Amino acid sequence: MNPLAAIGRGFLTLLATTGRIGLFASAAIGHCVRPPFYPRLILRQFIEIGYYSLPVVGMTTLFSGMVLALQSYTGFARFSAEGAVATVVVLSMTRELAPVLAGLMVAGRVGAAMAAEIGTMRVTEQIDALTTLSTNPFKYLIAPRVIAATISLPILVLIGDIIGVFGGYVVGVYKLDFNAANYISSTIQYLERMDVISGLVKAAVFGFLIALMGCYHGYNSRGGAQGVGAATTNAVVTASIMILVANYVITEMFFAD
Amino acid sequence: MSDTPKLRIRDLKKSFGAKVVLNGIDLDIGAGESVVVIGGSGTGKSVLLKCIIGLMEPDSGTIEIDGENVVGLPRSEREAYMRKFGMLFQGGALFDSLPVWENVAFGLMASKQVDRADARKVAIDKLAQVGLSEDVAALSPSELSGGMQKRVSLARAIATDPEIIFFDEPTTGLDPIMADVINDLIVKCTRELGATGLSITHDMASARKIADRMAMLYQGKIIWAGPVSEIDSSGNDYVDQFIHGRAEGPIQMAVRRG
Numbered sequence: 001m002n003p004l005a006a007i008g009r010g011f012l013t014l015l016a017t018t019g020r021i022g023l024f025a026s027a028a029i030g031h032c033v034r035p036p037f038y039p040r041l042i043l044r045q046f047i048e049i050g051y052y053s054l055p056v057v058g059m060t061t062l063f064s065g066m067v068l069a070l071q072s073y074t075g076f077a078r079f080s081a082e083g084a085v086a087t088v089v090v091l092s093m094t095r096e097l098a099p100v101l102a103g104l105m106v107a108g109r110v111g112a113a114m115a116a117e118i119g120t121m122r123v124t125e126q127i128d129a130l131t132t133l134s135t136n137p138f139k140y141l142i143a144p145r146v147i148a149a150t151i152s153l154p155i156l157v158l159i160g161d162i163i164g165v166f167g168g169y170v171v172g173v174y175k176l177d178f179n180a181a182n183y184i185s186s187t188i189q190y191l192e193r194m195d196v197i198s199g200l201v202k203a204a205v206f207g208f209l210i211a212l213m214g215c216y217h218g219y220n221s222r223g224g225a226q227g228v229g230a231a232t233t234n235a236v237v238t239a240s241i242m243i244l245v246a247n248y249v250i251t252e253m254f255f256a257d
Numbered sequence: 258m259s260d261t262p263k264l265r266i267r268d269l270k271k272s273f274g275a276k277v278v279l280n281g282i283d284l285d286i287g288a289g290e291s292v293v294v295i296g297g298s299g300t301g302k303s304v305l306l307k308c309i310i311g312l313m314e315p316d317s318g319t320i321e322i323d324g325e326n327v328v329g330l331p332r333s334e335r336e337a338y339m340r341k342f343g344m345l346f347q348g349g350a351l352f353d354s355l356p357v358w359e360n361v362a363f364g365l366m367a368s369k370q371v372d373r374a375d376a377r378k379v380a381i382d383k384l385a386q387v388g389l390s391e392d393v394a395a396l397s398p399s400e401l402s403g404g405m406q407k408r409v410s411l412a413r414a415i416a417t418d419p420e421i422i423f424f425d426e427p428t429t430g431l432d433p434i435m436a437d438v439i440n441d442l443i444v445k446c447t448r449e450l451g452a453t454g455l456s457i458t459h460d461m462a463s464a465r466k467i468a469d470r471m472a473m474l475y476q477g478k479i480i481w482a483g484p485v486s487e488i489d490s491s492g493n494d495y496v497d498q499f500i501h502g503r504a505e506g507p508i509q510m511a512v513r514r515g
Contacts, residue, residue, distance in 0.1 A: 126351075129351075131312060134368035
């Protein structure tokens with residue numbers, strides 16, 4: 001086979017897929033903002049995505065905050081800057097670690113489940129059945145997931161911020177012998193509103209991407225159990241990569257100057 | 258049969274890439290009539306059904322429902338026609354996240370704005386029509402056997418009192434007794450509603466029981482259509498081979514699914 005043709009074909013496939021995802025995303029957003037809405041389903045997805053992800057996000061951010069305090073202490077001690085530990089922990093958590101780690105964990109937990117559930121509905125004709133029962137699958141299946149994920153990720157990340165900072169505090173005060181009051185005051189001292197807000201904006205975008213990829217791959221899955229398996233993998237992989245790319249782009253937008 | 262057929266299909270064509278699946282289908286179904294389309298696997302029966310319901314858009318041709326062509330209509334107008342339809346899917350296609358009664362009442366709650374309490378009453382009523390008791394209503398579909406799932410799916414198909422009901426291989430995967438039960442229920446329910454029926458199947462026992470008229474689909478065309486009483490004397494070699502289930506004959510089995 002001609003290697004150039006193979007590269008060209010791969011590139012064309014990439015462009016076609018990008019276009020399909022774009023169309024899917026705009027259809028999904030369109031159905032999110034137009035009635036009818038399904039409050040019952042949106043609530044169920046909130047519980048599924050938000051509430052049940054709390055333990056995972058809590059554990060992840062707790063230990064990230066703890067290890068961050070430990071690592072930055074050993075690093076900063078080399079040039080006598082131990083006092084910066086609290087600030088480093090809070091800035092890293094709010095701006096970067098909480099949104100990205102929560103995003104990746106939720107992508108693995110929720111994105112995979114969405115792709116598997118919608119994919120199974122596709123191959124067992126449940127999505128066709130929805131259509132014949134005068135229900136638009138975009139409104140019934142996809143919009144509730146996209147709405148719930150986009151709103152619940154920032155809430156999860158806000159909680160994650162607090163738990164992460166608490167993790168840093170625990171290590172700082174009980175292991176590294178910082179004064180508790182000093183640690184808290186230097187945590188707050190250099191923290192700006194924008195640090196937290198940028199993290200929450202990131203989280204909203206990540207939540208949207210997770211739901212979009214889970215739904216897109218599930219909705220377009222083909223060919224039985226193997227197709228659903230592939231859809232699940234693709235949902236997690238593409239969502240994770242898109243989270244990391246979007247993370248850079250958003251950081252660039254917020255802190256360019 | 259009245260003058261305008263309930264469903265009139267003319268020169269319907271559909272291809273996937275180079276593979277022609279429907280190659281000019283002509284079919285009329287009168288109001289209140291039950292037509293069964295028979296044909297082997299991969300002859301395009303499912304595609305025909307999906308085109309009529311509106312899950313797939315045909316390449317060309319017309320599909321008239323009560324004299325109105327629905328091919329090429331925008332989606333919102335197409336959905337209005339879907340309300341006249343009920344569909345029994347091959348695998349049941351019950352929503353496994355919902356209990357049985359919500360499955361049955363789904364179409365009612367979605368399109369006619371019936372509140373939940375009333376919808377539940379209708380659902381239990383429809384379940385009774387297919388021979389299921391109220392105890393089943395609260396169960397999850399995955400707790401039911403294949404035959405029971407088919408019954409629930411039939412109850413869902415008739416719940417909105419549709420004018421046309423489609424049956425996709427209604428007896429596939431059922432034991433002969435349960436298949437006969439389902440056949441009887443299909444005949445009973447469509448009669449009670451006065452609905453028009455279109456079924457696709459390769460189960461001849463089922464086809465003979467449900468159909469007023471049969472049509473045989475082969476290589477994307479209707480090669481024979483006529484009343485059930487004439488199926489045994491059609492004089493068509495393809496039909497004879499199919500209804501007697503002979504391996505030898507003019508029909509070549511398709512390899513790829515259509």
